[in-house]
Amino acid sequence: MSNVFMGMPTLPVFGDGNLHIEEPFPAAAHRELGNTQMRANLRHATHTIRDKRLKVVAELPDWEQLRDAGSATKNHVMANLPALLEEFETNFTARGGIIHWARDAQEANQIVADLIREQDTTEVVKVKSMATQEIGLNEYLEEQGISAFETDLAELIVQLGHDKPSHILVPAIHKNRTEVRDIFLAEMPNVDPNLTDEPRLLAMAAREHLRRKFLSAKVAVSGANFALADSGTLAVVESEGNGRMCLTLPETLITVMGIEKLLPTKDDLEVFMQLLPRSSTGERMNPYTSLWTGVTEGDGPQNVHLVLLDNGRTAALADKYGRTALNCIRCSACMNVCPVYERTGGHAYGSTYPGPIGAILTPLLTGIKSEENSTLPYASSLCGACYDACPVKINIPEILVHLRGEDVDSKRGEKKLPSQMDLMMKGGAWAFSSGKHLGLLEKGLPLGKLAGGRDKKIKRLPGIAAGWTQSRDIPAPPSQSFRDWWKKDHEPVAPINEQEKLTK
Amino acid sequence: MSAKEEILSRITSALRDAPTPGPVPREYRTVSDMPEAELIELLVDRLEDYKAHVDVVEAADLSATIAERLKDASSFVVPHGIDGTWLADAAPAGDARRRIDAPGAVLGVAELDGTDAVLTSSAVSIAESGTIVLDGSGDQGRRAISLVPDHHVCVVPVSSIVRLLPEAMQRMDITRPLTWISGPSATSDIELERVEGVHGPRQLDVIIAKGL
Numbered sequence: 132m133s134n135v136f137m138g139m140p141t142l143p144v145f146g147d148g149n150l151h152i153e154e155p156f157p158a159a160a161h162r163e164l165g166n167t168q169m170r171a172n173l174r175h176a177t178h179t180i181r182d183k184r185l186k187v188v189a190e191l192p193d194w195e196q197l198r199d200a201g202s203a204t205k206n207h208v209m210a211n212l213p214a215l216l217e218e219f220e221t222n223f224t225a226r227g228g229i230i231h232w233a234r235d236a237q238e239a240n241q242i243v244a245d246l247i248r249e250q251d252t253t254e255v256v257k258v259k260s261m262a263t264q265e266i267g268l269n270e271y272l273e274e275q276g277i278s279a280f281e282t283d284l285a286e287l288i289v290q291l292g293h294d295k296p297s298h299i300l301v302p303a304i305h306k307n308r309t310e311v312r313d314i315f316l317a318e319m320p321n322v323d324p325n326l327t328d329e330p331r332l333l334a335m336a337a338r339e340h341l342r343r344k345f346l347s348a349k350v351a352v353s354g355a356n357f358a359l360a361d362s363g364t365l366a367v368v369e370s371e372g373n374g375r376m377c378l379t380l381p382e383t384l385i386t387v388m389g390i391e392k393l394l395p396t397k398d399d400l401e402v403f404m405q406l407l408p409r410s411s412t413g414e415r416m417n418p419y420t421s422l423w424t425g426v427t428e429g430d431g432p433q434n435v436h437l438v439l440l441d442n443g444r445t446a447a448l449a450d451k452y453g454r455t456a457l458n459c460i461r462c463s464a465c466m467n468v469c470p471v472y473e474r475t476g477g478h479a480y481g482s483t484y485p486g487p488i489g490a491i492l493t494p495l496l497t498g499i500k501s502e503e504n505s506t507l508p509y510a511s512s513l514c515g516a517c518y519d520a521c522p523v524k525i526n527i528p529e530i531l532v533h534l535r536g537e538d539v540d541s542k543r544g545e546k547k548l549p550s551q552m553d554l555m556m557k558g559g560a561w562a563f564s565s566g567k568h569l570g571l572l573e574k575g576l577p578l579g580k581l582a583g584g585r586d587k588k589i590k591r592l593p594g595i596a597a598g599w600t601q602s603r604d605i606p607a608p609p610s611q612s613f614r615d616w617w618k619k620d621h622e623p624v625a626p627i628n629e630q631e632k633l634t635k
Numbered sequence: 636m637s638a639k640e641e642i643l644s645r646i647t648s649a650l651r652d653a654p655t656p657g658p659v660p661r662e663y664r665t666v667s668d669m670p671e672a673e674l675i676e677l678l679v680d681r682l683e684d685y686k687a688h689v690d691v692v693e694a695a696d697l698s699a700t701i702a703e704r705l706k707d708a709s710s711f712v713v714p715h716g717i718d719g720t721w722l723a724d725a726a727p728a729g730d731a732r733r734r735i736d737a738p739g740a741v742l743g744v745a746e747l748d749g750t751d752a753v754l755t756s757s758a759v760s761i762a763e764s765g766t767i768v769l770d771g772s773g774d775q776g777r778r779a780i781s782l783v784p785d786h787h788v789c790v791v792p793v794s795s796i797v798r799l800l801p802e803a804m805q806r807m808d809i810t811r812p813l814t815w816i817s818g819p820s821a822t823s824d825i826e827l828e829r830v831e832g833v834h835g836p837r838q839l840d841v842i843i844a845k846g847l
């Protein structure tokens with residue numbers, strides 16, 4: 132299939148599911164900042180993982196070459212997506228797997244529920260997957276009378292605690308050991324009432340709790356980290372062995388994967404399997420990686436399905452300045468280094484995808500006009516730490532700025548009257564267009580001094596600028612402007628061209 | 636329009652600017668020439684860092700070492716293709732502790748759950764990351780047998796060790812069901828503190844066999 136576009140351009144179709152934030156980022160961040168326990172937990176966790184990552188990355192002499200290869204590979208994949216998807220489907224199908232295509236969250240949820248019902252069961256085990264979190268699969272299945280058991284320890288903590296994940300790699304990063312123990316004591320049937328908060332014992336309690344489920348489950352639902360087009364192979368990267376349990380023991384395996392996860396060949400996998408574990412958990416390699424290609428007779432599930440999900444990915448792809456956000460391999464390095472994430476935590480971002488990547492990916496998937504998602508691109512100080520950490524070199528700050536521009540443009544189109552921001556920018560343009568204009572404005576400075584009060588600080592600015600003084604004071608301006616001072620203190624000198632004449 | 640047709644047409648429309656990214660640079664390391672002794676040393680270091688127990692033995696001592704590692708197991712499973720001489724000490728013919736898993740005579744999940752240990756060989760190992768790859772061949776068995784028992788004894792022939800992942804990739808048949816193992820199962824989900832042993836085998840014993 133050729134990629135040359137022939138027909139009418141279709142409008143981008145945006146995604147839905149757990150992608151819409153319910154309140155603007157600043158409001159959510161303000162609330163989350165009040166949770167000091169969470170902030171302490173987060174700080175400890177992100178700093179631990181940061182240091183580990185730096186150590187194992189420094190070990191590889193060719194880290195930058197791997198990043199270059201990873202980044203170029205993903206760009207190649209996005210540019211050739213139709214052909215690669217077709218190739219993958221052909222190979223996966225030839226090996227006995229069955230492919231389903233889902234335009235959006237609703238369609239994907241229905242496909243999965245129907246496949247589960249075909250197996251005459253109302254219980255499934257699940258291995259951590261961002262895609263199923265994004266489409267709200269667990270909630271949908273519950274409505275349909277199907278119980279989905281999360282088997283990843285952190286997801287289990289979140290599920291038992293009726294909570295939401297706050298980090299894509301360690302979803303319960305906001306809970307400390309004591310809080311985890313309390314959740315287990317309250318929610319885990321048959322748990323030892325003398326359970327302490329030692330992480331090893333908590334992990335053992337989870338093992339006991341899930342063991343019977345693993346050994347008896349008929350159906351498992353998973354995500355996938357990678358898919359290889361030229362062989363039809365899928366890969367899941369994990370630590371605990373819950374992934375292996377889900378991918379090996381049940382008769383039926385249903386995998387839900389975004390269309391952007393493809394890699395052309397296994398030569399590409401060797402790049403990403405060096406980049407991903409070191410960037411995410413700061414380990415040289417994660418404990419377990421499983422690869423399967425369709426069905427293998429006598430080994431593992433014999434009824435193997437894959438749901439290929441769009442849900443806004445094609446809309447993100449249509450944004451030529453934002454499409455590299457699809458290159459993300461969900462390692463979470465960007466959130467671990469982000470000063471904003473470290474303080475607000477993942478919940479403030481309101482979507483399945485928190486942190487710097489969430490701030491760009493969420494509005495790209497849903498469209499910048501979607502509800503409060505337009506506030507997400509502002510959840511950054513543009514310090515650039517995320518770009519440096521990203522194993523596939525996604526230029527997150529550049530995309531943030533691009534999306535802010537989109538947001539401002541879309542709002543201007545909607546309003547008849549110019550916004551405060553427009554007026555301020557227009558005012559700025561007028562002021563700086565000539566020295567006279569600026570001088571006139573500076574005459575207003577002593578007024579600012581009055582507004583500053585006794586401690587010479589301005590605590591509250593009016594209008595749109597109020598956001599800036601919400602968490603800071605600004606010093607009141609001096610009684611005299613620099614330009615006024617210069618004029619009074621210096622003898623007028625002849626303009627430069629006059630001086631030149633004099634020296635000649 | 637089917638979902639597939641619609642998604643493909645959305646993609647084609649999204650790519651109407653016809654992006655042509657440059658070629659993929661592959662300047663990272665794909666070959667190495669580390670001497671055997673250093674390869675072994677590196678692999679041992681990485682595996683021990685993951686809290687695996689490691690023995691390095693001559694082929695002649697393999698059977699005795701396996702017996703030592705399995706001595707506390709009241710039962711263990713072996714895949715049908717395992718080299719019989721490896722078990723000369725651990726389970727002389729007719730030993731009731733040994734359970735064989737073979738195509739057409741597979742052990743059920745409950746039976747595996749009631750078995751203490753598993754002995755397998757391995758396909759290829761990556762020294763730099765401490766990773767052992769199982770590919771489901773006859774001497775490694777189907778995936779369930781190296782997963783459900785709580786103690787995995789894994790033999791790594793020295794000839795199967797390479798330094799780099801790209802070198803290992805050349806030796807893997809990607810369409811086989813593959814399991815890459817880097818230490819016993821672990822979690823860092825509670826306060827990022829690593830805990831060895833969750834759902835996969837909690838104990839991993841690796842025996843690196845020279846001359847194999």
Ligand code: SF4
Binds near residue numbers: 410458460461
């Ligand atoms: S944007 Fe980059 S750093 Fe962030 S999760 Fe994705 S791949 Fe990792």
